[in-house]
Amino acid sequence: MKVQHDISLKQYNTFGIEAKAKSFAGFETTDELAELLEYNENQNSSHQQKILILGGGSNILLKKDFNGLVLKNNLLGIHEVKEDGQHVYVQVGAGEVWHRFVLHCIDKGWAGVENLSLIPGNVGASPMQNIGAYGVEIKDVFYSLEAFHVKDKKNIHFSLNDCEFGYRESVFKRKYKDEFVITNVTYRLNKVPDFNISYGAIKQELEKMAVTDLSLQAVSQAVINIRSSKLPNPDVIGNAGSFFKNPEIENLKFKSLKEQYPAIVGYDLPNGNVKLAAGWLIEHCGWKGYRKADAGCHEKQALVLVNYGNATGEEIYNLSEEILQSVKRKFDVLLEREVNIV
Ligand code: FAD
Numbered sequence: 001m002k003v004q005h006d007i008s009l010k011q012y013n014t015f016g017i018e019a020k021a022k023s024f025a026g027f028e029t030t031d032e033l034a035e036l037l038e039y040n041e042n043q044n045s046s047h048q049q050k051i052l053i054l055g056g057g058s059n060i061l062l063k064k065d066f067n068g069l070v071l072k073n074n075l076l077g078i079h080e081v082k083e084d085g086q087h088v089y090v091q092v093g094a095g096e097v098w099h100r101f102v103l104h105c106i107d108k109g110w111a112g113v114e115n116l117s118l119i120p121g122n123v124g125a126s127p128m129q130n131i132g133a134y135g136v137e138i139k140d141v142f143y144s145l146e147a148f149h150v151k152d153k154k155n156i157h158f159s160l161n162d163c164e165f166g167y168r169e170s171v172f173k174r175k176y177k178d179e180f181v182i183t184n185v186t187y188r189l190n191k192v193p194d195f196n197i198s199y200g201a202i203k204q205e206l207e208k209m210a211v212t213d214l215s216l217q218a219v220s221q222a223v224i225n226i227r228s229s230k231l232p233n234p235d236v237i238g239n240a241g242s243f244f245k246n247p248e249i250e251n252l253k254f255k256s257l258k259e260q261y262p263a264i265v266g267y268d269l270p271n272g273n274v275k276l277a278a279g280w281l282i283e284h285c286g287w288k289g290y291r292k293a294d295a296g297c298h299e300k301q302a303l304v305l306v307n308y309g310n311a312t313g314e315e316i317y318n319l320s321e322e323i324l325q326s327v328k329r330k331f332d333v334l335l336e337r338e339v340n341i342v
């Protein structure tokens, strides 16, 4: 067990924000995790620290130095645990890189996660906010997970229903916030692909690629091409993907907005409400391409806030607040942040 102190977190968050952790340690086994949690509890109460579980740091904004213990999850391993006629069940360590797992599935011919190609971050965070893209969410392939209870030091099993997945939501993001460390996730993948190419520009991209026989590789590549064309690469420009969620509003309100703004983008939901494209709202408040010092709103995707180099977490947060207020003023719609503010 090695605990370091006053560690820069710049390389551990895709926003590239310079912030320090008072203490920092990685863990490669659940025993090491338990040891670290005990070490923290055994400090006398004035030294016991709050903790932050860190995966790839691609969905956090560090607003200031973290005055506590950061625990970097390095639990690895990909194991087929069972199969039936149609499915293979694969248990994956929470510290595995998500996209590497997707590529592994494609290589093995296991279907279900190809539309989720190139999402940054680690497997352990995938159920946190039920990651989603191009018509697929993690809940569609999720089977179960194991999570270590921080206080009780026990492994708890969660089934699909236990996780209460919603749009960018789960029990881990709200009800059990900071109570559990997800240690592994089991996905139920299909032996025979049921391709989902109806969403967005996937079909057009496949045509552009001159694909005649659909394959997992082709769908994955189409998604990668679309994503690369509009989302900034965090290795080049710091960001955490969509900063806000797409808001849900009542149909009546959508109709009235549509009268005022005929081009407004919204999608009908099964419950009768409408999901608005937050990127459209933000763009039409004039923010797209905006930059103040090193904090900005991406020029190709207004939903993505960016750090051009040396922005502070506070500057990014303040920009998000200005955006939120202006969308509220212009459209009377309240945006909710998707990114976890630390
Ligand atoms: P982190 O940022 O490390 O952590 C996120 C939160 O989860 C934190 O609160 C952290 O404490 C908690 N956490 C992490 N691991 C664990 C664990 N093992 N146990 C308990 N809590 C944990 N998301 C989408 O859904 N769809 C997209 O299309 C998408 N596109 C993106 C594109 C870009 C360019 C970027 C930068 C981000 C994008 N994201 C997207 C957001 C992000 O990639 C996902 O939310 C991802 O799952 C975060 O994983 P992470 O390991 O980096 O999590």
Ligand code: EPU
Pocket: 132, 133, 134, 135, 200, 230, 240, 241, 242, 243, 244, 245, 246, 265, 277, 278, 279, 280, 281, 283, 288, 300, 301, 302, 303, 338
């Ligand atoms: N739009 C604009 N201006 C913009 C951006 C978007 O007008 O600057 C409009 C366009 O009309 C576009 C529509 O918004 O057709 C939707 O845009 P896009 O397809 O880029 O998707 P999104 O709704 O902005 C969501 C997810 C992404 C996910 C994509 C693809 C949320 C909050 N975001 O973005 O997830 O990759 O769909 O499925 O739901 C993330 O969560 O971090 C993330 C990147």
